[in-house]
Amino acid sequence: MSRRILKNGLLATVAVFAFLPTAGAATASAATPVPAPQGIVQFYNYTTLPAPAAHRLHHRHYAYRTVGRVATHRVRLNVRSGPSTRYRVVSHRRHNRLVPLACKTYGGSVRGNHTWYRLPHHKGYVSAHYVRVGRAVPWC
Helix, strand or coil: CCHHHHHHHHHHHHHHHHHCCCHHHHHHHHHCCCCCCCCCCCCCCCCCCCCCCCCCCCCCCCCCCEEEEECCCCCCEEEECCCCCCCCEEEEECCCCEEEECEEEEEEEECCEEEEEECHHHCCEEEHHHEEECCCCCEC
């Protein structure tokens, strides 16, 4: 079912329950009747509302992250402040270590490869030439 059909059905159900008293409310009001003035509509205050719908995860909010493995030959991988070798080095990643990846972008060429991976939380960029990834990385 589509989200719109479910939402409209839920709204219709809530509207029906708002206008129809339940059995417990009918017996309580029958025991102690309260006269309502003419021309005024009496509304019931129900405290039991349906539970809110669960938050649906957007494609950028998935629980798993894309992870790559540093594939340099016994040297550290430079993490740079931007997607090119012209940017300054802000940190390093050791050989054969796992690196979480946020997205990929187009940048300066490293041995013919223009793809760079951005690390999560804006920690920097690493060249895709030196990182092996098991699944597809989304574009920034």
